[in-house]
Amino acid sequence: MAQEVPELALWSARLLVYLSIALLFGLVPITLLVLRPAFASARRSGTVVREKLLRRTQHVVIASLVAGASGTFLMLLNNALEDASLRDISLGLGSFERVLTTNFGQWQALRFPFLTALGILLVGKIGPWLLGGATATDERAPRRWWAIWILLSGALLATVPLTGHAGGHDLRVPAIVNDFCHVAFGASWISGIVGLSYLLPGGWQGHGEKTPLAVLAPAVDRFSHVAFWSIAAVAATGTINVLLHLGGLGRLFDTGYGRTLLVKLGVVACILIFGAINHFLLRDRLTAALATEQPSKHARLLRRNVRAELILGIAVIGATSALVGSPPPG
Amino acid sequence: MGGTSVAVAHGILESASPEPKSRVQSVPRLVRTTLTEDPLPEGRYLVRDGCGRIVNASFEVDGETISARVADAQPGNWKVRFDFISSADGHRYNETYTFSVAGSKDCSPPADEEMEEEAGDDSAGGSGSTSPPDESSHGGAAGSIPASGTTQDVPFGPLTIATAAVIGLAVFGRRSAATSK
Numbered sequence: 021m022a023q024e025v026p027e028l029a030l031w032s033a034r035l036l037v038y039l040s041i042a043l044l045f046g047l048v049p050i051t052l053l054v055l056r057p058a059f060a061s062a063r064r065s066g067t068v069v070r071e072k073l074l075r076r077t078q079h080v081v082i083a084s085l086v087a088g089a090s091g092t093f094l095m096l097l098n099n100a101l102e103d104a105s106l107r108d109i110s111l112g113l114g115s116f117e118r119v120l121t122t123n124f125g126q127w128q129a130l131r132f133p134f135l136t137a138l139g140i141l142l143v144g145k146i147g148p149w150l151l152g153g154a155t156a157t158d159e160r161a162p163r164r165w166w167a168i169w170i171l172l173s174g175a176l177l178a179t180v181p182l183t184g185h186a187g188g189h190d191l192r193v194p195a196i197v198n199d200f201c202h203v204a205f206g207a208s209w210i211s212g213i214v215g216l217s218y219l220l221p222g223g224w225q226g227h228g229e230k231t232p233l234a235v236l237a238p239a240v241d242r243f244s245h246v247a248f249w250s251i252a253a254v255a256a257t258g259t260i261n262v263l264l265h266l267g268g269l270g271r272l273f274d275t276g277y278g279r280t281l282l283v284k285l286g287v288v289a290c291i292l293i294f295g296a297i298n299h300f301l302l303r304d305r306l307t308a309a310l311a312t313e314q315p316s317k318h319a320r321l322l323r324r325n326v327r328a329e330l331i332l333g334i335a336v337i338g339a340t341s342a343l344v345g346s347p348p349p350g
Numbered sequence: 351m352g353g354t355s356v357a358v359a360h361g362i363l364e365s366a367s368p369e370p371k372s373r374v375q376s377v378p379r380l381v382r383t384t385l386t387e388d389p390l391p392e393g394r395y396l397v398r399d400g401c402g403r404i405v406n407a408s409f410e411v412d413g414e415t416i417s418a419r420v421a422d423a424q425p426g427n428w429k430v431r432f433d434f435i436s437s438a439d440g441h442r443y444n445e446t447y448t449f450s451v452a453g454s455k456d457c458s459p460p461a462d463e464e465m466e467e468e469a470g471d472d473s474a475g476g477s478g479s480t481s482p483p484d485e486s487s488h489g490g491a492a493g494s495i496p497a498s499g500t501t502q503d504v505p506f507g508p509l510t511i512a513t514a515a516v517i518g519l520a521v522f523g524r525r526s527a528a529t530s531k
Contacts, residue, residue, distance in 0.1 A: 093426075099435075099440045102435060102440075102442045103435065106393060106394065106433060106434075106435065106442075107392075117504050118503075119440070120504040120509075121503065121504055122390065122435075123437070123438065124440040125440065126505065126509065128440075129508070129509065130512060132513075133512065133516045133517060134516055135517040136516075136517060136520075137517050137519060137520035138520065139520075140520040140521055141460065141518065141520040141523050142522055143369055143525050151447075162523075164523055164526050165523045165524070165526050167523075168520065168522070168523035169523070171519070172516060172520065183440070185387075188387045188388065188437070190479060209456075219516060247459035294367035312447060315374070327445070345441070347386055347387070348386065
């Protein structure tokens with residue numbers, strides 16, 4: 021009799037897949053709204069930071085492609101094992117075939133061509149094109165490259181609500197549209213946090229740059245606005261999700277799904293606290309430090325906060341993975 | 351009385367008739383279980399009477415509801431076990447609940463049911479029923495599901511076309527020439 025994939029492995033696979041898909045999608049708005057304008061305002065400064073950012077972004081994209089494909093395979097394998105287990109047969113191609121006859125199987129399987137296509141589109145082109153147009157001497161990436169990136173990563177992102185609880189809801193279309201918006205804004209936010217905490221390593225110290233904080237200060241300033249609107253949208257669509265899937269706030273406390281959701285909301289509340297500190301206390305001081313061309317102690321504090329936000333953001337995705345793995349009571 | 355004995359992998363029970371943990375006065379002729387998500391038609395649905403015998407020859411799936419007609423059965427503590435995969439998100443429903451039927455039971459085993467008794471409660475073995483599934487109503491033999499074949503074909507054609515389209519799109523985007531600012 022076939023064995024099932026251990027629940028912890030399945031949860032980890034979901035977390036990896038969701039984080040990967042979020043990054044592949046969220047890098048687009050974060051690059052266009054935050055990183056490219058920040059480099060444009062830094063003018064000649066930021067060369068060292070730029071090289072590191074492009075290298076690290078390439079690594080993040082490749083890691084996301086590999087993790088997304090591996091996690092998706094594990095999820096399909098689990099579905100096939102459950103089919104085999106239900107039938108008392110050994111795992112074989114027949115079980116995979118039966119999984120592919122279902123909606124969730126087909127949408128999950130479609131992630132492979134989406135990931136492959138994103139690999140073809142992005143790998144090797146991040147370096148010359150990601151920040152293209154930020155300075156006067158740059159070559160600008162073709163618009164259709166960006167358009168196709170948005171299209172492919174958006175389609176990849178859509179597989180999340182299509183294979184989740186929204187796909188099985190009585191109000192299928194509104195539930196899927198709302199969930200898509202929820203994960204799209206969440207993806208933009210987490211990608212911005214990854215951008216500030218990991219992709220801009222030189223930005224924090226300004227090593228080798230003429231003007232310390234030349235890239236970081238405008239990046240933080242711009243991301244602050246993106247984060248505000250993203251989190252507001254995530255909260256609004258998340259509230260609708262609660263009403264759609266939970267069927268009432270009372271069920272927050274008396275069901276496993278509701279309690280997991282409470283944990284997620286608690287983590288989000290912590291993120292909001294860090295975000296508020298960054299937005300209202302540290303952002304202006306960082307901009308002031310840039311004006312005086314002096315290193316700022318606030319940059320260190322901000323970096324610690326952003327790292328904490330990154331950990332909490334991954335915890336939110338972890339809680340989401342647990343929610344997807346448990347039945348909604350509504 | 352038996353509680354809702356839950357051996358959950360995934361899934362949740364929305365409602366049932368007779369209700370879990372309830373006590374009914376006579377042997378039910380129809381047992382019905384409603385889930386929170388539509389199950390795939392193929393799965394397991396076992397109704398055991400007060401003697402522990404499987405008393406449904408088949409079951410039907412209609413939307414979120416699974417139902418089974420009960421033939422000869424004895425009072426006592428009844429147990430209903432279902433094991434399905436959600437048609438929406440691939441989660442597996444795997445739960446057991448109980449209810450009781452008033453009256454005294456006679457558990458002397460009919461000769462032709464001995465094989466059924468060998469199937470343990472948690473065994474994936476099924477009922478030993480010889481009734482074929484009622485395909486027109488998405489039914490299945492109780493506990494026993496076909497070990498081969500699929501209910502519908504894999505749409506290899508559309509999947510291949512979609513794959514070719516997205517790969518072609520990516521190649522088209524990659525071959526774009528950069529534009530000078």
